Amino acid sequence: MTTDLTAAPAVPAGRPRFVQHLGAIAQLAAMGVAGTAVFTVLGIFLGLGIGLAVLLVGLPLLVAFVYLLFATAWIEYERVEGLYGYGLPALLPRRSGRPGFGGWLRSLWQQFADGPMWRAVASAAISTVMGIATLSLVQAFASSAGLLFAPLLPGETVRIPATGIDIESEWGVVGGIVGILISLGFLFAIALLHGVLTRAILVPSREAALAEQARTAGTQRESAVRAGEVERTRIERDLHDGVQPRLVSVGMTLGLAQQKIDSDPAAARALIDEAHTSTKAAITELRQLARGIHASVLDDRGLDAAVSALAARSHVPVALDVRLDGRCSPTAEAAVYFVIAESLTNAAKHSRASEVRVLVRTRDDGGGSGSVGGGGVGGGRMLWARIEDNGLGGAHVTPGGGLDGIINRVTAAGGRSRLDSPAGGPTSLEVSVPCAS
Structure with a gap:
């Protein structure tokens, strides 16, 4: 399932544009403070990490720098989506799908090189600069509002904010009104510019969206x-x-x-x-x-009953936990069913496991899964399953093998899969498939 970002509404339904602009101004003012602090911390981690890398002390700081970048990008995605409702997909951490320390290093590098993350970081940096300007304009607005009371203040002259120009007190009201109008004009101009820039940075163009759809369909x-x-x-x-x-x-x-x-x-x-x-x-x-x-019980009674039948026939004891809030498409249910069936077969034949735990859920997004077999998951209702055994581990995908077949089946349904099976165990296989696939 692919979300068409080009068709997303610019303004969430039921939210007036004026209210949206006020929200943008408030968020930019907050970004002027919080964003400055965040990028200062990022700069410190990066500088110390590079400077101390020779002594190996800086390596943990560089790792923390990458995770802080992702956290900053994730917050920026959520902030922009909550404000404008562009229909942005959730920003998910990158995972290589490979077990062990080498797999973690590969995941770390993929996360550092992740394009969507860097676009979100760039959006956050621009919003921080605009936020600093917004704070100055808010200060100018407050000072201009104070000029409205100039005739009541002692003294013959008052100073126009941000100009250094002194005027007579009786002209303070006029100066205050002019200052309020100018500062409000600039504030709403910044809010408009913020909306344009975030859309240009975070929302893929129509050509990019079509190219991604074509790539996903080909995969x-x-x-x-x-x-x-x-x-x-x-x-x-x-x-x-x-x-x-x-x-x-x-x-x-x-x-x-x-x-x-x-x-x-x-x-x-x-x-x-x-x-x-x-x-x-x-x-x-x-x-x-x-x-x-083909499992006929899957069509007749649904995934819950079909998985229960699998667990009852399994030679290895199965702890089953299925919580579904409705039916998904036959393609999605069949993909998850055969993933569970193959996993139980592998546990009985190869892993020497004494127990298998199977979890099945419906979710509102594709959170948490990396990719073994490729494919893409957009936002929407997902069918998620995790199968874990306490066996010897060491499972891996071989061309033509059972795991290869089920991972390709999941990818063909538009889903993602993640296998984690270090030597010595345990082995876990996690899949997410769009319900509407």
């Missing part, structure tokens, strides 16, 4: 093709290695029974019983194979 199409290839390979493997040999064995057993039915009826009966048992086992395997292609 989802490639992931869908890849997921289909992995699924086809799995079906062929299961048929070739499981059901096909069993059916061949049933045919051979029935052939032997047919040869012995006249000469040795007891042996023929035993062979028929053996063929019957093998046939039932083959039917069971075919049902499991069909369930891996």
Whole structure:
């Protein structure tokens, strides 16, 4: 799901433009104070971090500098979105999806090089400069308002704010009115300019939005093709290695029974019983194979019931916690269902886990997930799941493997996935899929 930023309203519904301008002036005045303090702290962290990097003491300061940059950018996104309602997507921390210390370093570098974060920091810096000017204009407005009472004050002359010009007291009222009008004019001009600049900096152009939509659609199409290839390979493997040999064995057993039915009826009966048992086992395997292609319970009773059935059939005890406030699209529910099914299978076959915990939620955004398989998640209602086991860890995505298939399925549905499986465990897989995918 992609949010069309170019179609977002410039003013939130029900909020007069005049009120919006007053809000911008108030926020800019606050930014003049808070922003100055924030960028001073950022400068100190950066300077000390670079200066002490040779002694390795500055490295933690540089790491803190990156996280402070992200915090500043996140606040700027929320501030601008709350004020103007552009429809900006939530600014999410970057994650490489790789486990261990190397993965964390890669995530840190990706965060430092994140374009949206730097655009938000630039917007905050410009707003801080405009905020300092706003504070000066607010001071000029207050001083001009004070001139209205000049005739009541002792003395024959009063000074016009910010000019150093003295005028006679009887002209103070006129000077105060002129000063109020000028300062208000400049204040609202700054508010207008702030709206124009934040939109230009933070809201992607139509061309950029279309390019992002095309890139996301291409990624989802490639992931869908890849997921289909992995699924086809799995079906062929299961048929070739499981059901096909069993059916061949049933045919051979029935052939032997047919040869012995006249000469040795007891042996023929035993062979028929053996063929019957093998046939039932083959039917069971075919049902499991069909369930891996399409889960009918998912359509009939929803994701909660389907996941409960998975947990009941699991060879590893499952602590299940599903809290859904409604149905999502079949594509989204199927993607999350097969993620959970594959994770439970892996836990039983490879991880030596004694317990698996499965959490499923519906959320209002895609918060918290990085990306293993690519794809993009915009704002909106999300179907989120986390599967964690206490096994040996060390799981990784291999081309053509089960994890590769489910991650491509999630990406094809417009979602994101994050795998964390350090050696020694635990293993956790987290996915977020748009409900409307």
